[in-house]
Amino acid sequence: xxxxxxxxxxxxxxxxxxxxxxxxxxxxxxxxxxxxxxxxxxxxxxxxxxxxxxxxxxxxxxxxxxxxxxxxxxxxxxxxxxxxxxxxxxxxxxxxxxxxxxxxxxxxxxxxxxxxxxxxxxxxxxxxxxxxxxxxxxxxxxxxxxxxxxxxxxxxxxxxxxxxxxxxxxxxxxxxxxxxxxxxxxxxxxxxxxxxxxxxxxxxxxxxxxxxxxxxxxxxxxxxxxxxxxxxxxxxxxxxxxxxxxxxxxxxxxxxxxxxxxxxxxxxxxxxxxxxxxxxxxxxxxxxxxxxxxxxxxxxxxxxxxxxxxxxxxxxxxxxxxxxxxxxxxxxxxxxxxxxxxxxxxxxxxxxxxxxxxxxxxxxxxxxxxxxxxxxxxxxxxxxxxxxxxxxxxxxxxxxxxxxxxxxxxxxxxxxxxxxxxxxxxxxxxxxxxxxxxxxxxxxxxxxxxxxxxxxxxxxxxxxxxxxxxxxxxxxxxxxxxxxxxxxxxxxxxxxxxxxxxxxxxxxxxxxxxxxxxxxxxxxxxxxxxxxxxxxx
Amino acid sequence: xxxxxxxxxxxxxxxxxxxxxxxxxxxxxxxxxxxxxxxxxxxxxxxxxxxxxxxxxxxxxxxxxxxxxxxxxxxxxxxxxxxxxxxxxxxxxxxxxxxxxxxxxxxxxxxxxxxxxxxxxxxxxxxxxxxxxxxx
Numbered sequence: 001x002x003x004x005x006x007x008x009x010x011x012x013x014x015x016x017x018x019x020x021x022x023x024x025x026x027x028x029x030x031x032x033x034x035x036x037x038x039x040x041x042x043x044x045x046x047x048x049x050x051x052x053x054x055x056x057x058x059x060x061x062x063x064x065x066x067x068x069x070x071x072x073x074x075x076x077x078x079x080x081x082x083x084x085x086x087x088x089x090x091x092x093x094x095x096x097x098x099x100x101x102x103x104x105x106x107x108x109x110x111x112x113x114x115x116x117x118x119x120x121x122x123x124x125x126x127x128x129x130x131x132x133x134x135x136x137x138x139x140x141x142x143x144x145x146x147x148x149x150x151x152x153x154x155x156x157x158x159x160x161x162x163x164x165x166x167x168x169x170x171x172x173x174x175x176x177x178x179x180x181x182x183x184x185x186x187x188x189x190x191x192x193x194x195x196x197x198x199x200x201x202x203x204x205x206x207x208x209x210x211x212x213x214x215x216x217x218x219x220x221x222x223x224x225x226x227x228x229x230x231x232x233x234x235x236x237x238x239x240x241x242x243x244x245x246x247x248x249x250x251x252x253x254x255x256x257x258x259x260x261x262x263x264x265x266x267x268x269x270x271x272x273x274x275x276x277x278x279x280x281x282x283x284x285x286x287x288x289x290x291x292x293x294x295x296x297x298x299x300x301x302x303x304x305x306x307x308x309x310x311x312x313x314x315x316x317x318x319x320x321x322x323x324x325x326x327x328x329x330x331x332x333x334x335x336x337x338x339x340x341x342x343x344x345x346x347x348x349x350x351x352x353x354x355x356x357x358x359x360x361x362x363x364x365x366x367x368x369x370x371x372x373x374x375x376x377x378x379x380x381x382x383x384x385x386x387x388x389x390x391x392x393x394x395x396x397x398x399x400x401x402x403x404x405x406x407x408x409x410x411x412x413x414x415x416x417x418x419x420x421x422x423x424x425x426x427x428x429x430x431x432x433x434x435x436x437x438x439x440x441x442x443x444x445x446x447x448x449x450x451x452x453x454x455x456x457x458x459x460x461x462x463x464x465x466x467x468x469x470x471x472x473x474x475x476x477x478x479x480x481x482x483x484x485x486x487x488x489x490x491x492x493x494x495x496x497x498x499x500x501x502x503x504x505x506x507x508x509x510x511x512x513x514x515x516x517x518x519x520x521x522x523x524x525x526x527x528x529x530x531x532x533x534x535x536x537x
Numbered sequence: 538x539x540x541x542x543x544x545x546x547x548x549x550x551x552x553x554x555x556x557x558x559x560x561x562x563x564x565x566x567x568x569x570x571x572x573x574x575x576x577x578x579x580x581x582x583x584x585x586x587x588x589x590x591x592x593x594x595x596x597x598x599x600x601x602x603x604x605x606x607x608x609x610x611x612x613x614x615x616x617x618x619x620x621x622x623x624x625x626x627x628x629x630x631x632x633x634x635x636x637x638x639x640x641x642x643x644x645x646x647x648x649x650x651x652x653x654x655x656x657x658x659x660x661x662x663x664x665x666x667x668x669x670x671x672x673x
Contacts, residue, residue, distance in 0.1 A: 026641070033644050037651045121648075219544030 018067065018087040020060030021095045022135050025128045028053025032128075036121040043120040050106050050124050058099050065092040084142045089507045091139040093358060094273055097365060098131055101266055104369045104481065109258045111478045112380050123163060126156035127262065134270035141281055143192045143202040146274065150188070150234060153270060154181050157263060161255040173247075173254025180247040181237060188234025194227035204278060208285035211293050221293070228297055235278075238271025239334045242308040249315070252327035257376040257385070260323055264330045265368045269361050272337050275301075276344060276357060283345035294345045302342030302440055309335025309447045316454045322375050322385045325454060326368070329411060332451060333364060336426060339440050343433045352429035354508035359425055359500055363410070363418040363492055370407035370485030374400050377478050390458055392467025399479045400472070401462045406486035408455040410493070413448050418492030423448065425501070602654055606646075613642055 016023065032049050039045060068089055105127070117123070133152030140146055158181060162174030192202075199207045199214055215221050233244065240248040252260045279301070282294050312332030319325035340357050343349040377400060378393070379385040393401040410419030427444055430437045492500055581588045617635070624631055649655055 030641060030644050033648045037648060219541065219547075222541055222544055 017060065018064050019085060020064060021057040021099065022132050024053050024057035024060055025132050025135070027056075029125050029128050032121050032124055041118050041121060043117045046120040046124055047106060047110050050128065051103070053128070054099050054103050054106070057095070061092055061095045061099065065089070065096075068092055084140060084145055085136070086139050086141060090273070090277070090354075090358075091135075093507045094138045094269070095135055097269065097361060098135055098266060101262075101365055101369065102127070102131055104373075105258050105262050107477070107481055108261065108373055108376055111475060111481075112258070112376065119163070123160070126160050126163075130154075130156040130160070130262075131266065134266055137270045138273045138277065141204040141277065143195060143204065147185075147189055147192055150238065150274075151185060153238075153267065154185065157267060160259045160262070161251050163259065164256055167254065169254035170256070171254075173251040177247050177251045180244070184234050184237035184244060187230045191227045191230025191233070194223060194230065198224060198227065204281045205284070208282045211282075211285045212289035215289070215293055224293065225296070232275075235271050235275045236304070239268050239275065239338065240308075240331050241304050241334060241338060242311050242331075243304075245308070245311065245331050248331055249324045249327040252330075253321055253324045257323065257372060257379055260327070261369065261372040261376070264326065264372065265365050268330065268334050269365070272334065272357070273361075275338075275341055276354075279341050279344040280350060280354075283347070283350070290345055298342045298345050302339060302437070305335050305338035305342065306440060306443050307335070308332070308338060309444065313447050313451045313454075316451070319454070320387050322387055322390065322458065323372075323379075325387075325458070326371055326375065329451070329455070330368065332447065333411070335447075336423065336444055337361075337364075339430060339444065340426065342440065343430060343437060346433060349429065349433050351505070351508050352432055355501070355504045356422075356425040356429040358504040358507050360422040362500065362504075363422040363489070366485045366488045366492075367407050367410045367419055370403055370482050370489070371411065373478070373482040373485065374404040374407070377474050377482070378472075381472050381474060387458060387461055390461040391465040392462070392469065393472075394463040395471075396467065396469060397472040397474055397479075399483060400474060403479075403482040403486040404462060405459050406489055407482075408458060410489045412452050412455050416490070416493040418489040421493055421497050421500075599657065606649060606655070609642070609645070613639075
């Protein structure tokens with residue numbers, strides 16, 4: 001049973017290179033703590049170490065990406081618990097996304113009043129810790145690893161939400177976050193234990209293969225759905241899908257804006273990618289079983305996705321806190337992206353779905369970085385993120401206002417911005433499925449039209465509302481970052497559209513090849529006596 | 538579908554039995570226990586000593602720090618246990634694995650030590666800067 005070779009105890013250098021980016025982040029954490037012990041708490045030194053760690057992670061990830069494109073996906077710790085860590089094109093892509101976004105968040109952190117911050121080592125230890133967790137969430141198919149990675153991503157986030165110790169709202173947000181998070185995590189662990197009880201394995205790829213054999217026994221199908229539902233509760237919390245979204249606006253409003261920025265993209269993207277990977281794996285099971293057992297799950301995901309974007313858009317409408325408004329907007333966007341979960345079980349559609357999600361996440365990251373970046377600067381220089389503070393921003397800080405307008409129009413999905421193409425590809429992938437998926441397409445279009453109202457409200461405050469306050473003095477570097485986001489959005493909507501589509505397709509194909517390869521190796525020992533579940537006896 | 542109905546019936550029976558066991562116990566206790574209300578019964582139990590003051594006081598934050606540090610090392614010991622069981626198979630490689638793991642945790646421990654989170658007697662909050670390097 002246990003393959004007690006040296007290889008298990010001491011992974012080869014080659015294997016370690018594949019997880020290099022995660023190790024670089026961990027090394028950065030250790031280095032931050034050690035440096036702080038020697039030199040005392042210095043915010044700038046911390047930020048430099050973080051940036052070094054991110055650069056190292058970026059280079060190592062590049063290296064891993066080249067390796068994967070030459071050798072195909074790598075499953076680390078293969079002999080013992082297969083699929084504990086999977087490094088394929090999608091993992092590499094997600095890590096790139098995470099590292100770039102971390103760099104953006106760190107820059108905004110430096111721009112704020114944080115340079116004198118005494119608690120910078122703690123802040124970045126928590127931030128990088130949650131980043132490692134998110135990176136692991138996306139690179140595993142092992143249920144235990146999923147649970148551990150999700151906790152690693154969640155626990156630092158709870159502390160980050162309450163990082164301003166004197167802020168009452170922050171404390172309230174963190175308490176809501178931690179209570180909600182622990183209940184959903186407990187439910188998820190319960191679901192995982194049920195899955196393990198049913199299938200006798202923690203490997204989702206094996207679970208997918210054994211579905212028809214195990215679930216043929218009477219009474220097991222409802223139990224299977226119960227397990228999947230409990231599992232989805234934990235993931236839904238991360239994505240802030242609708243019945244589990246209540247923490248999201250409070251945390252986004254209460255936490256400091258860098259944390260909000262981080263949670264709005266990274267945490268959601270990680271949860272979403274995890275869910276899509278799980279769906280993709282379950283859909284790779286024997287054909288008959290997929291239609292019978294996975295089909296209803298896909299339908300349920302579609303329903304929840306529709307509900308999520310509706311509730312998000314509806315609640316955003318009356319918000320006066322811009323952070324809260326953007327929180328609801330991010331719920332709505334999570335809903336749009338979740339819709340793709342509904343089509344992953346159809347092999348002919350999954351390539352389009354993955355291409356769409358890869359492009360959407362990339363563009364969504366820049367939209368949110370820009371919108372939250374402007375909000376961060378406005379909040380910092382006027383003391384509040386109330387929508388009134390945006391009054392006359394077009395005159396007081398024209399460069400900020402223009403960048404904000406571009407990001408907001410892109411969030412609506414208006415051409416010729418990146419957000420339009422992202423949404424177009426997403427709806428196109430859905431429409432390809434035909435049938436009831438058309439309902440989702442129409443629903444998403446209606447929601448998009450509705451969302452225009454609340455995004456436009458901010459723009460109205462910025463350009464059409466008179467305000468006599470003097471000009472806002474914002475540091476050039478801050479303006480440069482939000483402008484960069486705006487330029488990226490304009491470029492991705494126009495001349496960069498084709499290259500992004502090509503790159504996304506390539507990543508998606510790499511992902512699909514890796515799944516089929518795994519399916520082939522697993523079918524050899526699908527109905528195994530040792531995997532008979534304990535429920536049988 | 539008959540099998541599923543059967544399954545759901547079993548589930549329902551299980552849930553009902555679970556609820557009945559708790560409610561039944563409480564109800565039975567209520568029926569047969571003697572009733573002798575005394576003021577001492579409502580008081581907080583403090584190892585048999587008479588309690589001083591109310592239980593609703595604000596606890597010192599230091600207890601939480603100590604509890605957190607304890608939990609971290611408690612969990613670490615838990616992770617050492619499976620390693621110790623199969624240590625012989627791993628040999629020297631296993632030792633390096635664990636030293637690496639332990640090293641990362643020790644860094645966190647040293648950090649706590651360096652910044653005085655382990656000192657029971659600390660500066661009174663609000664009067665003295667939190668750390669000695671705050672002055673430079």
